[in-house]
Amino acid sequence: MKLNLSKDAQYTVTFLITVSLIVSTVTWVTLTPRPQEQFFALGILGSNKMAEHYYPNDNPNITLNTPVQWYLYLYNHMGEAQYIIIKVKLLNSTTPPPNSTSCTPSSQPAFTEIRRALTDNETLETQFTWSIKETKKEGGSTIIKELTVNNNPVAGINAYATSGINYRIIFELWTYNENTQQFEFGWQTGNERRCAWTQIWFNATAPSQS
């Protein structure tokens, strides 16, 4: 069957097809959200909220009851709200840190944690002030027994380091997985697992309380 369309009808049908294609494309682009890279940015800032002055008088040898002021920085670019925990752990130089390749957290227990819900594109900036409250000397090692974190005592730590040198405070980012209903170290983006952690070293060379 052959349609005998006039020249004008032919032009109109061509126009209709062209306009339909253009408008459909514009509608699809408008209604479909653009995929974006999903990530978190985690960092520690010094007392002036910059990447400097991490220790009082820039001296990493921390004495008893000297407050050390840091700011924790976390940016959520995951495309939706996230429920996170930042687990704070005290390690020495020989304790294995988290593994970034396999996204395995440090086996040490956290001495404190920060929980927050962050909306998409929200940045968390929270103060983290700590001091060493009690240490003990045992042989050639110094054992940190108790810390004060944001004016709250944290006892039962028992972290040792030879001569009190090379302690490190580690911040691990854990996210809540809605499917497993558990907190997991790092986050899932597509088929890939990513994780974020950061650390700051210090020495506890103060005279011990025993």
Add this chain to the structure above:
Amino acid sequence: MLCSIVSPMRRLQALTATLIFILLTGSLLNSKFIGAKTSIEAADAIQEAETASKNAFKAILEADKAGANIADQASDFNTGLNLLSQAKNQNNTYQDYTAAYNYAKNATEHFNRITLKANQLKDQATQNASQQRTTTYLLAFLVIVISTIAFYFTLKLWRKYSLRRTLGMEIKKGGVK
């Protein structure tokens, strides 16, 4: 003989007075600790608050995915987390189980309120998104139809104009150089 009769009565009176004293003292001591919670009750309340927090976050996330503005809910959620943190602190650091229990119960109520509000926001956002989608599709359809009709009639008018111009032409004698 009289002595032997009075003595048991006095003993009975003394016994009654002692019993009353013990009962009164006991009730007074008890009243001091009315509302005191055990470590198990505090731990249960904290666990309940943890579960409520997960439910609240689930509701917030669903509202977020539906396109609702969840900034206020997220802020309220963080207030609830502070209450939960206080409960844990009282429980673990100070062993004040009553305070821990009260903080945890407050946190649970707080999270339950957030869940309700977030569910309302989700329903509203879903409805808005559906309306917006329908409007966009309708608008796209109208643009296609109106522009095609406009094109067709413009073409017709152009043809008419061309014909009229052709018919209105005058034949002029041209000179040959």
